[in-house]
Amino acid sequence: MIDVNSCRLLTVFIILTTVTACHRTVPAPVTPTPEQSKTFQPRALRDVVFERTRARLERGKYLTESLLQCFICHSDRDWTKPGAPPVANKKGAGHIWEDRPWLVAPNLTPDKETGAGDWTDDMFARAIREGVGHDGRLLYPQMWSGSFRSLSDEDLASVIVYLRALPPVHNPLPKTNIPEERKKTLPTLEPLIDPVPQPDLSDAVKRGAYLARIADCAGCHTAWEAPIVPGFYAGGNLIERGKEKVFSANLTPDSSGIGYYDDALFRSTIRTGHVKARKLSSLMPWIVFRNLNDDDLKDLFAYLRARRPIHHVVDNTEPPTECPACGQKHGYGDRNSKKTVVAVSIDTNAYADYVGRYRFDDGFMITISTEGDSNGGNNLNGGNKLFIQFASDPHKIELVPISATEFTAADIPDVITFERNAQGQVTHLLSNVDEVGKKIE
Ligand code: HEC
Ligand code: HEC
Structure with missing residues (x-):
């Protein structure tokens, strides 16, 4: 199993060991070449301060504590509780990665000595959307800058205004120390020079697309690293963190996916971490997605409903069997068949x-x-x-x-x-x- 995650979309593939994610499009997984990493050229920092408004503080809290999952990674979590929420009083105070002790999600709270107290707004902005640390280092792609890159300028400013208002938590942690051989193949993101306006939010599917993009639903719900990728949102991505290990679900509107869902079932699944009576793994970040408001949940569901249906049965409650659709072993794998692509004759x-x-x-x-x-x-x-x-x-x-x-x-x-x-x-x-x-x- 692989373990670099990377999310540069299409490209790259994702990670896996651990939570993964990446999203993007079209392609088949491709391992980034050493040349890609050599092109790492962060932009110079700008002297910007985002105005601290109440609207930004509220919007920033909403995004950070729901879709963006910042504290799911930047906090120690209590795995004994449903959904494994961040440990009380340590929200955002950083975390040493379970199975990769050289990887540390830093303390984002404004503590001067052990946290982000001395970082500038633009250090945050460049880290979140461009994958560059406050000290100019290339961030390991477990930090999902590939998806956060789509955050509009206003949403980014809101997240930063909120992070800077967190209560400071003193929490000394080591620094990330990426093994040399991995450093050579890390994907890089290009600097963002141009403004990123609010996306087109004119209908439910478009609004849902933006929400799904910045939450990286496709990163976890696409089997990027499988021998065969059944399709975007078709599930089967092995997600692991610490002792937890589970295959992601098929979210396409097929009978094997969420074809039988309606708005109410989608809302209750995300809010409760249960699909009817079945409990979801804490690796599905419902513990933060449950903070989404009804309108955003409706839009996310409308977006998923508009995806191409793909048949791929994945059921974590059943014993693993060989799956011809993705080439892995997962629950109800034997209910699937190999993907066939039938050519039509065209000019x-x-x-x-x-x-x-x-x-x-x-x-x-x-x-x-x-x-x-x-x-x-x-x-x-x-x-x-x-x-x-x-x-x-x-x-x-x-x-x-x-x-x-x-x-x-x-x-x-x-x-x-x-x-x-x-x-x-x-x-x-x-x-x-x-x-x-x-x-x-
Ligand atoms: C899937 C896990 C994950 C999520 C979600 C995540 N991060 Fe990170 N983040 C990391 C890891 C791991 C690192 C450290 C990478 C490294 O040191 O190479 C990191 C690094 C960073 C850094 C760079 C810190 C420095 O030293 O300069 C900032 C800033 C940051 N994250 C902010 C955020 C914010 C804000 C969010 C939510 C919008 C977020 N992260 C969501 C895992 C995550
Ligand atoms: C960190 C990885 C991760 C991310 C990000 C993620 N999911 Fe999941 N999701 C999972 C896993 C793993 C499961 C399967 C859990 C299980 O079977 O116990 C799952 C299950 C689900 C289910 C239940 C499906 C069913 O009926 O079995 C829904 C609905 C869902 N996810 C929606 C979403 C949406 C919408 C997003 C984006 C807003 C999202 N997920 C982002 C990992 C993720």
Whole structure:
């Protein structure tokens, strides 16, 4: 089992040992190369102070203590209680990682000697969204900056205003000391230079997409590290922390997922940590998600309902059996079958338009190319076969058309489409988890 987590979306894969997460899109898991880590160039710190307003304090408390799960990692937890809440009076005071004692989630409270008392607002901002420590070090991706990166400027400011108002807790801890061999392959995030406005919040699915993104639901609920990734949100990611070990659930609207849920069941599951009478593992962070208000829970559910249904039965209450869908052993694995991708026949002339490089907002790149016969010579860029490559991974995966506009492959967890502008030029690549790659060449 792997253990670096990383969440640079699409890319990378995630972690696993422990809570994991990462999210993003399209791709199949790719291990970051040493070159990626070499490109680590944090931006200089800015002299900003976020105005301490009451609205920010409230919004910051709401986000920090619910979706963003900051204290689930930055506190010692009481595993004897349902949901394993942070230990009383030590909220945010830092934590030495269970099975990796070299990894320390630092004390975020404003204690001058052992905490963040002397850090600036921008040190927090750069750590949260760009993965850079207050001292300029590259943070280990167990810190989910890959998902927090999507926080709007205003939400980020709110979180920071709230953190700075926490009661200081004196809690001396060692510093993180990442083993040398792991340092070489750590994923990096590009500096965020441009403003991050509030996302489009015009309908429930869009609002839910933002909430799911910053909470990294897909990070835990996608089996990034499995031999076969059944699909985004299709569950089967082995989540471990300390002695706890459990496979994440399928959250797609399939009968094997949450197809039978309604708003009320979703709300009660998240609020109580029980699906009807069945108790959920404390590795599912319901203990903080239960602080979400009814509107946000409704929007999250609307977003999940709008995902592509994927059949993948995962039941932690049953003994583990081989699962042909993800290649792992988990409860009710034997109720699944191997993913099949059936190609439809389409006009491959459009392939030439898709060829190019696509850039995601965190700098992650996808390359689309073609090979093979060129449709009677009409197609100058060649090819009746379409391929995808992730970041600098030299391995090409052949894409299979499953409709006139949609492509996938057995080892890609997602379905890809290409978007054209009014002039008919291909401008973007879209994935079903709302990741958008802009065509740059
Ligand atoms: C899944 C676990 C996890 C979650 C969730 C998480 N963190 Fe972290 N965070 C870590 C770990 C582990 C580190 C230390 C990484 C390292 O030292 O390389 C860290 C590092 C940091 C740092 C850098 C501290 C320094 O020394 O400069 C800050 C700031 C931070 N986290 C803030 C937050 C905030 C705010 C949230 C919620 C928005 C949050 N974290 C959520 C695990 C987490
Ligand atoms: C740290 C990893 C992690 C994160 C983040 C996470 N989950 Fe989970 N979730 C799990 C695990 C593990 C389970 C399975 C627990 C079990 O079977 O006892 C689970 C179970 C669930 C279930 C119960 C499904 C069922 O009927 O069995 C729901 C609903 C759910 N998660 C929703 C969400 C949503 C929504 C988000 C984002 C807001 C989210 N989860 C984020 C780990 C996670």
